[in-house]
Amino acid sequence: MDEHVNATQGDPAGGEVRHGLIGMVRADEVGMRQSASWIATARGGADLHQSAAVALVSGGDTTMKMAAAVMVPTLGDAHLEKSGAQWVVAAGDINIEKGGCAAAVAPTVKVDHGAVGVALGWHVDVGEGGRVMFGPLAGAAFGIAFGIGAGLVMAIGAGYAAKKALGRVPQLPWRS
Secondary structure: OOOEEOOOOOOOOEEEEEOOEEEEEEEOEEEEEOOEEEEEEEOOOEEEEOOEEEEEEEOOOEEEEOOEEEEEEEOOOEEEEOOEEEEEEEOOOEEEEOOEEEEEEOOEEEEEOOEEEEEEOOEEEEOOOOEEEEOHHHHHHHHHHHHHHHHHHHHHHHHHHHHHHHHOOOOOHHHO
């Protein structure tokens, strides 16, 4: 199925996958067209067009058009157009047009005609038709509340387990 794969282990300069299914793409610049990959890593930029990747790691700008990914960490800007991702973390800005993601973390997050679950950034710009469920303050409050609740559940569970374990310790003859 990967008859149009132009990425070999000996040539890391440019990795382009067209109409292919590949486990891992690793190159200086990654371009995927109508393909799927488990992991795609690029030292420079990455460009996905009608493709999917579980992890898309980029050292430069990342562009996704009609694509999907689970994790998108990038050292540059991230631009999602008609695309979806679960986690997008960028050192640059994130721009989402007619797409969405569960969590977007960047200095600036801009959403136009899309949706974001949690947007964490210094500037969160929600344009026309955009929706953000939790902004930076609401996301932090939700995280703190979730952390306190999880801590209480773990403390109660640990106390219950300790009580059961101490109840099974045999009594020593000199302690009676």
